[in-house]
Amino acid sequence: MTAIENRVASEPVSDELALVQAAKGGDVGAFEELVRRYDRNVFRIAQHITQNREDAEDVVQDAFLKAYSNLGQFQGQSKFYTWLVRIAVNEALMKLRRRRPERMVSLDEEVKTEEDSLPREVADWSPNPEQQYSQAELRDILTRTIQGLPPSFRTVFVLRDVEGLSTEETAEALDLSIPAVKSRLLRARLQLRERLSRFFQKRESGDGTK
Amino acid sequence: MKCSEFLQELTNYLDGVLDDRTKSELEDHLAWCHNCYVVCDTTKKTIEIYRDSQLYELPDDLRTRLRSAIMSKCQAHNTQKGGGSGDV
Numbered sequence: 603m604t605a606i607e608n609r610v611a612s613e614p615v616s617d618e619l620a621l622v623q624a625a626k627g628g629d630v631g632a633f634e635e636l637v638r639r640y641d642r643n644v645f646r647i648a649q650h651i652t653q654n655r656e657d658a659e660d661v662v663q664d665a666f667l668k669a670y671s672n673l674g675q676f677q678g679q680s681k682f683y684t685w686l687v688r689i690a691v692n693e694a695l696m697k698l699r700r701r702r703p704e705r706m707v708s709l710d711e712e713v714k715t716e717e718d719s720l721p722r723e724v725a726d727w728s729p730n731p732e733q734q735y736s737q738a739e740l741r742d743i744l745t746r747t748i749q750g751l752p753p754s755f756r757t758v759f760v761l762r763d764v765e766g767l768s769t770e771e772t773a774e775a776l777d778l779s780i781p782a783v784k785s786r787l788l789r790a791r792l793q794l795r796e797r798l799s800r801f802f803q804k805r806e807s808g809d810g811t812k
Numbered sequence: 813m814k815c816s817e818f819l820q821e822l823t824n825y826l827d828g829v830l831d832d833r834t835k836s837e838l839e840d841h842l843a844w845c846h847n848c849y850v851v852c853d854t855t856k857k858t859i860e861i862y863r864d865s866q867l868y869e870l871p872d873d874l875r876t877r878l879r880s881a882i883m884s885k886c887q888a889h890n891t892q893k894g895g896g897s898g899d900v
Contacts, residue, residue, distance in 0.1 A: 630887055633886060637882055637883070641870060645878075662882075666882045726850045726853075731857070740865070744865050759862075766863075784823055795851070798861070802857075
């Protein structure tokens with residue numbers, strides 16, 4: 603089985619550090635290149651966390667501006683992208699908290715560790731299950747399914763499995779321990795799998811209808 | 813290996829970071845436990861479907877608008893600070 607491939611195109615670190623250094627010195631063009639590299643990723647992460655298009659647009663602007671104004675604090679010990687994701691996640695969580703003040707939104711919320719996530723009913727999926735649906739239907743299913751996860755699970759899943767950050771980078775971006783990232787990732791993956799089974803499991807009749 | 817032990821290792825297995833011995837124990841378990849085989853296979857598909865889904869792609873026109881807003885705010889920040897963006 604192959605490891606999940608990284609979604610962010612890996613750029614030479616020296617090239618990126620040079621851009622960061624130039625941007626620190628006030629070179630807006632160098633910073634614009636960094637924006638071009640990562641704006642799609644930041645937008646996706648922000649949409650997944652906030653579940654709101656306007657909020658996600660704000661997060662993209664606020665996160666890049668905050669990164670620019672605080673470049674002096676970037677020490678280069680982590681990748682620029684990991685540092686940027688950390689800023690974007692914090693901005694997105696603030697938006698989410700503002701929209702849902704009745705619910706505490708935290709990445710530190712308790713995660714159940716008992717065996718209740720053992721799948722109870724295990725149904726196999728059809729081969730190529732996503733092809734049973736149109737692109738729009740599939741997008742709707744995937745969006746609604748991931749929106750049902752608690753923010754702490756959703757965020758870890760998106761950073762690890764959609765954006766391709768490593769476990770260590772995810773831990774750094776979210777200020778979580780590595781075991782906490784792994785635990786949330788396992789539960790996020792299992793919950794998504796269970797919920798998607800409703801749509802993707804093999805049909806008994808085998809007549810190809812939905 | 814019991815099913816619960818298999819589940820605890822599932823994430824490491826899917827991420828390809830297990831040592832050879834644990835990987836081989838896990839694959840022995842998968843060979844006879846159909847439920848765990850299905851969970852493993854469909855969890856892998858879950859990850860692949862989300863990774864390939866292109867949910868929330870940034871449309872080109874919005875991308876241009878956001879970038880232009882970001883850059884003009886950065887310019888304004890430079891003007892306010894009278895030069896560089898921070899203490900190097």
